[in-house]
Amino acid sequence: MPYSVIDHTADIGLKITGTNMPDLFLEAARALVIEIGADTALSEKTVRINVDGYDYEDLLVLFLNALIFEIQTRDFRVSGFEITSLSKTGIRVSVRGAHGGKPLKENIKAATYHNLNIIKNPDVYETTIIFDV
């Protein structure tokens, strides 16, 4: 399982693992989509998320929050992702899916920076993200 839910008193914590940095970002995005209930089988449109940040942790928060905005404010439902570029200071992602669809399961206000640290182990990247709900 590339992610697991960890106990946090007030909010939601997701522990994410990936085989490399792009994989970690994709698994984090997929975990968010599953937890929030924003998945769809439709691939009618592509939304592009381009964000620039200070480092990988900052980029992860910015990317997830941009995704939350598309899902919650613009009613986008997600069928897949493609990272077109990822560096330490920028990420470009194509998000496939469709507007409208089933109601969300959970309201997530934002991904937070609380204790956020991307750890590189010999064969896996991992991080824990706290989401304000």
Add this chain to the structure above:
Amino acid sequence: MKDVRTTRIDPFRLKIERHGKMHTHGIIYANSDIENYLLNDQAVNQVANVACLPGIVGPSMAMPDIHWGYGFPIGGVAAFSMNDGIVSPGGVGYDINCGIRCLKTNLTHEQVSPVIERLVASLFITVPSGVGSQNKAIKINLQDFNQILVSGSSWVIRQGMAPEKDIECHEDYGCIKGADPDSVSKKAVERGLPELGTLGSGNHFIEIDTVDEIFDKDVARAFGLFEKQVVVQVHTGSRGLGHQICDDYIHQMIAVAAREGISLPDRQLACAPLFSTEAKKYLGAMASAANFAFANREIITFLIRECFENIFSKSFEKLGMDLLYDCCHNIAKIEKVKSGGREIEVCIHRKGATRALLPGDRRLPYKYINTGQPVLVPGDMGRESYILVGSEKAEDTYFSACHGAGRLMSRSEAKRHANERAVVDGLKLRGVHIIAASRATVVEEMPDAYKDVSKVVDTMTGADVAIKIAKLKPMGIIKG
């Protein structure tokens, strides 16, 4: 900071000694019951982390409903010098001016009890609630929206949706000064505009209560409260507008903190010196979201009054539906406090805490000048809520008190403990009728997921920060 220890200094307070990078000590309001709850999470470490921020005045404090947040602890109170202190968007939180109000009626439990199911159903249908809820009945353009950001509840009153006398029953008269709509991003406007007049989800609610017990007859009379009276509590905030503003400014302030050489124990505490341009812009945007939240609760109140009018076939004026008070839980405000024997201006962050002004305070409306401000403390869905006023030692907390029961159990733990049917049936046995937009919310918000609010309130009263005026018991609940 990790593995921070506390020592007990009296039956109602714990102290974190200054150590490491802390600029001051920490004080947690906790009796022995609350102290046991503290073992479960990282909230104590977060009190110590806040003490590491520059320009902090007095201790880093936490009220007894303290629990693990994301940067500041929930229940945190900290003041920062206007000269060398900071403002931290994460110290206010994503739901800027999440707050609570209490609306009185002249109805009794006996009158409302036979229609409680109809009333709850009517409120659930009328007030948009749940994840991503929008109020399509409210048509406003960008100009109106900016007016709301600048003027808060008074905009709602100008539309004829509430009586003028509501305004004096708000913290800061329903409008935080200094709002600057130009400091609010387009994304924040897009996220917030359709959500005006909606309850949202999570721990937000409308609750119909009965006054179960009066502790102070004189103050209760001055507040217009009597035994068996029905009142309505509304808990919600600035919805997506506040979330986006917080998100926008935390990112900016990570760079500002680096530029200013501010060492952050947790990036979520990103902050800017109060004299900086970034801090001024954030405070302008924060005030905008706070004013949106006041207006949001005022519009929901308009809808609640309509529901009562329909069910009881009387005008809301004849039903005595006057506002008792509306107060903020998540806010940073410029206030004067005593420090070192003199009065200084500071920026007080209340992250899950309520202001508690004492009798005679010039910021109070005339009607509460002799009593002090009503402090509204909602409990969980099944147990009591309280109405307090500040007491002598409130000066020690910069006139702050607890804002609720405080979570005890994570949402996933709650789901492991119960299912929706069991929670609804359990509430029914306690005489509480609930309708929720989401089954998951009912379980996540079950009574056992929260501390016993009476223990929280007992800590505040034991420490002489507040005194009890009345206790409320729930009858009906609408959850998002």
